[in-house]
Amino acid sequence: MITGKNYIGNTLAGKGIKTFKTFNPQSNKENKTVFIEATVEEINEAVELALLAFKKYSKVSGAEKAAFLDTIADEILNLGEELIQTYCSETGLPEGRANGERGRMVGQLRSFAELVKEGSWVEATIDTAQPDRKPLPKSDLRKMMIPLGPVVVFGASNFAFAFSTAGGDTAAALAAGCPVIVKSHPMHSGTGELVSSAIIKAAEKTGMPNGVFSNLNGSSTDVGVNLVKHPGVKAVGFTGSINGGRALFDIASQRKEPIPVFAEMGSVNPVVILPEALKSNGSYWAKTYAGSVTLGAGQFCTNPGLLLGMKSDALTDFINKLSKEIIKIEPSVMLHPNIVGAYEKNKKRALSQSGLTVTATIDIDVKPNYGKQVITTVEGKTFLENTTLHQEVFGPFSMVVQCEDVKQLENVILALEGQLTGTVISNTEELSNYSVIIDALQNRVGRVIFNGVPTGVEVCPAMQHGGPYPASTDSRFTAVGVHSIKRWVRPFSYQDWPQELLPQELKDENPLGILREVNGKLELKK
Numbered sequence: 261m262i263t264g265k266n267y268i269g270n271t272l273a274g275k276g277i278k279t280f281k282t283f284n285p286q287s288n289k290e291n292k293t294v295f296i297e298a299t300v301e302e303i304n305e306a307v308e309l310a311l312l313a314f315k316k317y318s319k320v321s322g323a324e325k326a327a328f329l330d331t332i333a334d335e336i337l338n339l340g341e342e343l344i345q346t347y348c349s350e351t352g353l354p355e356g357r358a359n360g361e362r363g364r365m366v367g368q369l370r371s372f373a374e375l376v377k378e379g380s381w382v383e384a385t386i387d388t389a390q391p392d393r394k395p396l397p398k399s400d401l402r403k404m405m406i407p408l409g410p411v412v413v414f415g416a417s418n419f420a421f422a423f424s425t426a427g428g429d430t431a432a433a434l435a436a437g438c439p440v441i442v443k444s445h446p447m448h449s450g451t452g453e454l455v456s457s458a459i460i461k462a463a464e465k466t467g468m469p470n471g472v473f474s475n476l477n478g479s480s481t482d483v484g485v486n487l488v489k490h491p492g493v494k495a496v497g498f499t500g501s502i503n504g505g506r507a508l509f510d511i512a513s514q515r516k517e518p519i520p521v522f523a524e525m526g527s528v529n530p531v532v533i534l535p536e537a538l539k540s541n542g543s544y545w546a547k548t549y550a551g552s553v554t555l556g557a558g559q560f561c562t563n564p565g566l567l568l569g570m571k572s573d574a575l576t577d578f579i580n581k582l583s584k585e586i587i588k589i590e591p592s593v594m595l596h597p598n599i600v601g602a603y604e605k606n607k608k609r610a611l612s613q614s615g616l617t618v619t620a621t622i623d624i625d626v627k628p629n630y631g632k633q634v635i636t637t638v639e640g641k642t643f644l645e646n647t648t649l650h651q652e653v654f655g656p657f658s659m660v661v662q663c664e665d666v667k668q669l670e671n672v673i674l675a676l677e678g679q680l681t682g683t684v685i686s687n688t689e690e691l692s693n694y695s696v697i698i699d700a701l702q703n704r705v706g707r708v709i710f711n712g713v714p715t716g717v718e719v720c721p722a723m724q725h726g727g728p729y730p731a732s733t734d735s736r737f738t739a740v741g742v743h744s745i746k747r748w749v750r751p752f753s754y755q756d757w758p759q760e761l762l763p764q765e766l767k768d769e770n771p772l773g774i775l776r777e778v779n780g781k782l783e784l785k786k
Contacts, residue, residue: 262346262450264295266302267475269309270460272586275299280479282449284594285600285629286350295449298476298483307492309471310410310439316469318407318437321764322772325435326377328466332426332434333369335458335465336362343454350448351420352593352629357556357777361421366718368428372435375742380775381405387783388779389756399756402766405749409494412487414508415445415452416499417595418559424448425455425475428719428740429497429522436748438495439472443487446479447596481507486519488512495748498523499561499739501654502730509733522747524726524734526652527680528565530673530704531696531713534686537711538574545685546581549658550589552713557592557631558656559599562681562714565652567660570669579660583620583635591622591630594655600629603655606632615642619660631655640668644675666696673700678728678735681707683713706731706738 265274273294281290298306298399320328336343347358375381382404389400409435415424422428425442433440456475463472476483488496488511496506496512498521505523512521533545552564567582569575586781594600611618615638633656640663643649649659663669673682682705683747684691686700691698691710701708705728717725717740725740732739737747754762766773773785 262293262453264293264449264453264477266296266298266477267456267460267473268302268306268454269313269470269474270464271537273302275302275370280446282350282447282699283596284349285596288628291349291450293450295446295477295479297480300486301484303483303490304475305475306441306471306476307410307487307490308772309381310441310474311492313439313469313471314407314409314665317439317472320437320468322376325437326373328370328462328468328578329333329376329431329435331466332459333366333373334662335425335462336366336455338782339454339458343451345449347420347448358421361419363417364719365421365426368422368431369426371742372431375437375745378774379765379772379786381742381745382765382774383751384774384776385412386399386766386776386778387663389721392635401753401755402757402762403751403753404765405746406752408439408748408750409438410492411438411748412441412443412460412493413497413499414443414500414765415448417445417447417599418561419457419499420445420448425452426459427750428744429499432744433497433748434472436745438748441474441476441487443484444475444477449477450570459524481747484508491517493519494759495519496523497522497747500525504527505608505733506730513732519749521733522739524561524680524738524739525730525732526654527561527731528652528676529562529679529681529683530566530568530676530701531564531683531685531714532647532669532701533567533575533578534684534690534694535570535572535574536687536690537571537685538569538578540687542574542578543581546578547585548713550582550585553586553591553635553658554592554656555715557594559654560715561627562717563654564683564714565658567658568663568672569660570663570665579619579635579637582660586620586633586635587622589633591626591632591656593627593629594631597629597781599654600631601728603631603657606651606653607655607657610649610651610657610659611636613646613648615646615743616649616659626670633657635660637662640642640664640672643672644668650676657728666694670696670700673697673704676704678731679705680725680727680731681705681709683712685708685711704728706735
């Protein structure tokens, strides 16, 4: 049952007087449950409880953490239809999307469980002593990754499961040994509370310390700001807008003890369509990209908002076909009136720019909260001169930039801000002729795709979901896959430490049987 209260560890609390409701964009009505915004007192209680929990949880074995994560996954599934229906009522998304995203959330939890159960992720490194070394003896040094401390995770607006309460950030932080305090997204607070109840139940079943997880409500920015400012918080995870992520980054960097903010923010995900591919398969790519631009009403961080090509009859034909294909697709509901409002505002701003031409738009009336898709085009020179055209329009919007030649295409790519993805549509034989374009893309993105669409992010170790700023605040890390655990840990060395007092991961006999680097060579259990 949804109460509208905050989870301070395993205790439900609602001391505040500020309340709000979630909204069903399909029915265009508020949902019934009243949610209570967390007070400063409750924020402090949650952080203090997390600090106490960290003393125990940071020392929990990999096997025990794995059991905790697997049990979270089990308890989420045990929520059954109530969770699915709540998700749908707060997002307007269909049951199929809800089931798919729940599967991804559960899969992420289980993948981290496998990671910590095996244990090699700690990157244990041993350099044994050389007491007889000349001219100076060498100490025994042993290094491994250790957790940072309490982590604040901000729920994302566009993924109520996969990037929210028990999503990738939370799963990775718990796997690392860090207690988590979730700032629940106000658009899906009911979904967040149900998932939180599953995490709390799993913590109790597996004997995890109270405070290993808390969930706080808030419709204003106050709760998030106060959490990031709290000296007990040691890191932040965020998925959302550039303005929101940058604001949190600035607050965290101005603290007496600055802390890292791992924010995944805006991206227009440029797609380069090379000439031969346009000539040979332009119709296919026009239809494919009409689907990608409108997928989920364009509310994916990997939405292809920018299509780049060189002027030709084939590019003109592609623009015409893309424009025809996209208006065949029925507009779909967006997540919230605020998101629809932001889409319309940013779309209007883009369309007001000189030199931009609309080639396709939906003229029919649509239901409230539905986003109308738009395709536009602009000259490469105009695009380079106007950085407003470089900015993301979050929704079913895309722009085709018509470049004069390869050099201008390269300049357009180099002028872009950092992006999550870049895509190249090309025949294999022509790809080698455009190495300068590939190099330019590599400089601007975290992942490059060949003959595909950027929408869709596989959860696996090789996935890089991050990129140069402002795609993310630190391009060295991914927000997806088990390697995202590296955001919530730091390297720590023991020098000349007694064997019996070393962590299991660093003892000579390697009792956990993990892969380690010993005196410069990788080895398993002796």
